[in-house]
Amino acid sequence: MLRLEVTVVGSTNESAAVAGRVGVNPAGSEVADEGRRRASDNVAVVGCGYWGKNLVRNFAQLRALRVICDSNEKSLRAQAQLYPDVEITDSFEGVMSDETIQAVVLATPAVMHYAQVKQAIQNNKHVFVEKPLALRHTEGRELVELAEARGVVLMVGHILEYHPAVALLKDIIQRGELGRIWYVYSNRLNLGKVRQEENILWSFAPHDVSVICSLVGSEPIEVNAWGGSYLQSGIADVTVNNLLFPDGVRAHIFVSWLHPYKEQKLVIIGDRKMAVFDDTAREGKLKIYDKGIEWRAGLPVPRQTSETTLFFEEQEPLRLECEQFLTCIRERRQPLTDGRSALRVLKVLEASQISLERGGASVRLDEIDKGAN
Numbered sequence: 001m002l003r004l005e006v007t008v009v010g011s012t013n014e015s016a017a018v019a020g021r022v023g024v025n026p027a028g029s030e031v032a033d034e035g036r037r038r039a040s041d042n043v044a045v046v047g048c049g050y051w052g053k054n055l056v057r058n059f060a061q062l063r064a065l066r067v068i069c070d071s072n073e074k075s076l077r078a079q080a081q082l083y084p085d086v087e088i089t090d091s092f093e094g095v096m097s098d099e100t101i102q103a104v105v106l107a108t109p110a111v112m113h114y115a116q117v118k119q120a121i122q123n124n125k126h127v128f129v130e131k132p133l134a135l136r137h138t139e140g141r142e143l144v145e146l147a148e149a150r151g152v153v154l155m156v157g158h159i160l161e162y163h164p165a166v167a168l169l170k171d172i173i174q175r176g177e178l179g180r181i182w183y184v185y186s187n188r189l190n191l192g193k194v195r196q197e198e199n200i201l202w203s204f205a206p207h208d209v210s211v212i213c214s215l216v217g218s219e220p221i222e223v224n225a226w227g228g229s230y231l232q233s234g235i236a237d238v239t240v241n242n243l244l245f246p247d248g249v250r251a252h253i254f255v256s257w258l259h260p261y262k263e264q265k266l267v268i269i270g271d272r273k274m275a276v277f278d279d280t281a282r283e284g285k286l287k288i289y290d291k292g293i294e295w296r297a298g299l300p301v302p303r304q305t306s307e308t309t310l311f312f313e314e315q316e317p318l319r320l321e322c323e324q325f326l327t328c329i330r331e332r333r334q335p336l337t338d339g340r341s342a343l344r345v346l347k348v349l350e351a352s353q354i355s356l357e358r359g360g361a362s363v364r365l366d367e368i369d370k371g372a373n
Ligand SMILES: NC(=O)c1ccc[n+]([C@@H]2O[C@H](COP(=O)([O-])OP(=O)(O)OC[C@H]3O[C@@H](n4cnc5c(N)ncnc54)[C@H](O)[C@@H]3O)[C@@H](O)[C@H]2O)c1
Pocket: 014, 046, 047, 048, 049, 050, 051, 052, 069, 070, 071, 072, 075, 090, 092, 106, 107, 108, 109, 110, 112, 130, 131, 132, 157, 159, 203
């Protein structure tokens, strides 16, 4: 049996998942106690491109991987060399008709998600699909309802929700440490991985939307977005989104693949304290600032006191996400990023896309709901 070793460098998000290394683990410590694949863990990973190979690595480490499927022979061959014990196929139809495959993990281009998720559910398979769930809210809703009717798990790869820093932040917010949330912003900027099939909004912003909705604890009522297409006509390289939540909470999301350096920063302004999650920082990724404005004699005076760095266990979010999928299948539970939570993200993306096309005009989320009826 092939043994694997994972080295996660610093950040535990996308970059860290990519930084994972596969090789022979002489000590076998990482995986020795995970045992052999269980009969219930017959997972097929479909799509082993840029991102899918990270899913392959994780499900292999979890001893759940049965089949790797990709229509690209070169990618398939590369994976076959790394995982000689795992079956490979270029036939998605073959995966669908194999009744011994209990679950599929889809890391194919977004445009295929709707049709592939639908077919998988119709074949009674549990599904973990990379973000976005689909390209339209109506399609996403159909998938969620189908999964519920069939009683299968439907999970969407909103990986950031599995980041230990985000989980800790959520706990801090729920305990009221920051007070009432006033404002949130998220920057996800980098140079590269320019996509031709989707714009930056659909490529990067699903992560920010899912985390912000989760931290605020609701979905926006209105959004707007503007963007700039510089490299390819009609495909935005940079977008800025504004989100308005109930109770006046506001957020903005700034995403770009045309930026001189990498930045992944989430800032939360509460009426008591402020928090910063800087996922590109080497150390001190999560900080709480006991800062704010106090009114003295009718004048606003900045209050600058302590800054606290919070520590959390470094774990690869993708690993936690994959474990969640398997646990939810075994225990018949809803994942943290289930189909319903993904629908919320999809609604925001669709409304933002409409706003982009309308030159930044505000779009109410109930417009999307109406479209779904
Ligand atoms: N969670 C994250 O942080 C993250 C990061 C990057 C990408 N993604 C998501 O992962 C998905 C894939 O993105 P990518 O960058 O890996 O794309 P990619 O183009 O590198 O890989 C897609 C793979 O799917 C294969 N494929 C296409 N059609 C197929 C079919 N019918 N049957 C089997 N295989 C097929 C392709 O050959 C390719 O290997 C997208 O949904 C993307 O949004 C998520």
